[in-house]
Amino acid sequence: MSKVNKLLHHWLLKSVSEKAFAWLEHKQAQISSGAAERVFFTAFSAVPRYLGKQDLQLTFQDLEAAEDVIPGWYPGNWSVDQAGRTLLLLALPHDDAQGYVRSLDQVFSTADMGELVALYQSLPLLPHSELHRQRAAEGIRSNMSNVFQAIALRNPYPANYLDNAAWNQMVLKAVFVGSPLHLIWGLDRRANPELAKMLADYAHERWAAKRSVTPELWRPVGRFADSAIVTDLEKVLANGDTAEQEAAALACAESPLPQAQALLSRYPDLQSSIQQGNLTWNNFSRK
Incomplete structure (x- = not known):
C-alpha cells in the first residue's frame, strides 16, 4: 500500500x-x-x-x-x-x-x-x-x-x-474572483515576467473603474517589475492604505531595479521592518 x-x-x-x-x-x-x-x-x-x-x-x-x-x-x-x-x-x-x-x-x-x-x-x-x-x-x-x-x-x-500560460490564467482568475493568493501553492516559485505584466494591467483596469485591488496582487510582481510597474508601486505607496503600502514595499524590496530600491528608501519605517524580518509576505498574509 x-x-x-x-x-x-x-x-x-x-x-x-x-x-x-x-x-x-x-x-x-x-x-x-x-x-x-x-x-x-x-x-x-x-x-x-x-x-x-x-x-x-x-x-x-x-x-x-x-x-x-x-x-x-x-x-x-x-x-x-x-x-x-x-x-x-x-x-x-x-x-x-x-x-x-x-x-x-x-x-x-x-x-x-x-x-x-x-x-x-x-x-x-x-x-x-x-x-x-x-x-x-x-x-x-x-x-x-x-x-x-x-x-x-x-x-x-x-x-x-x-x-506558464495555464498557471498565469489561474493566478489572474484567483485575483478576479477574490481567492486568497497566499493559498496558491508554489506562487513565489512560479512567478514570471508575463504574470507580472498581466497583474499590473489588471490593476490598471481596476483603478480606471475606480475599484481597489487586493494587496496580494503585488506578491508575484516585485522580482519582475519594470520601470512602469515601479511607477505603479510608487502610486500605491503614496495613496494606499496600510496593507497596500506594505505589499508595495515588499514588492519593491524584491525588485533588482535601483529605482525600486530608491523608492523603498523613501519609506524608512517599511524598509526597516522588511530588513529586520518583521514584514514578510508570510506574516503579511496572516494578518
Whole structure:
C-alpha cells in the first residue's frame, strides 16, 4: 500500500464507523482486482451515503505527514467522503496509463459539483500525473467557485505541472474572483515576467473603474517589475492604505531595479521592518 493510501486509511479509520470503513475496503478490493467499471462508478457516487460528509479529524502531525509524503498536499479542509473517493480513484488499475485516463475522463464527465471537488483535490495524488494537465486546465476554467478553488488553492498540482500560460490564467482568475493568493501553492516559485505584466494591467483596469485591488496582487510582481510597474508601486505607496503600502514595499524590496530600491528608501519605517524580518509576505498574509 502506498504512503498516500496508508495515510488516508489511517485518517478514515478514526473518522468513520467500522461498518462504513468495511464497506469502503470491500469496494477498494473489488475495484483493484479488476471489477467491472460500473462497480467503481456506483461506489464513487455512493461514498457520502456510506461514509457521511463530516470533516476528517486531522491533527497537526497528520498534516505534517501529508506534507512529507507530497510537498504541498494539505488535506486539512478535506471531508471523509472526499478522502474515501480518493481511495477509490487510487484503487483503479493503472498499469495501462491511457486506460486509466479514459476512466478518469468518464467519471469527470458525469460528476456533480461535490464529486468534481474530490476529483480535482486528488490530482496530485493520482498515478500518471503528467497526463492530467488538460484536466487541471479545465478545472481552472470552471465557473463553480468550489471547483476552481479545489484545483487552485492548497493544491500542488498546478505549480508542478501546468505550463506558464495555464498557471498565469489561474493566478489572474484567483485575483478576479477574490481567492486568497497566499493559498496558491508554489506562487513565489512560479512567478514570471508575463504574470507580472498581466497583474499590473489588471490593476490598471481596476483603478480606471475606480475599484481597489487586493494587496496580494503585488506578491508575484516585485522580482519582475519594470520601470512602469515601479511607477505603479510608487502610486500605491503614496495613496494606499496600510496593507497596500506594505505589499508595495515588499514588492519593491524584491525588485533588482535601483529605482525600486530608491523608492523603498523613501519609506524608512517599511524598509526597516522588511530588513529586520518583521514584514514578510508570510506574516503579511496572516494578518
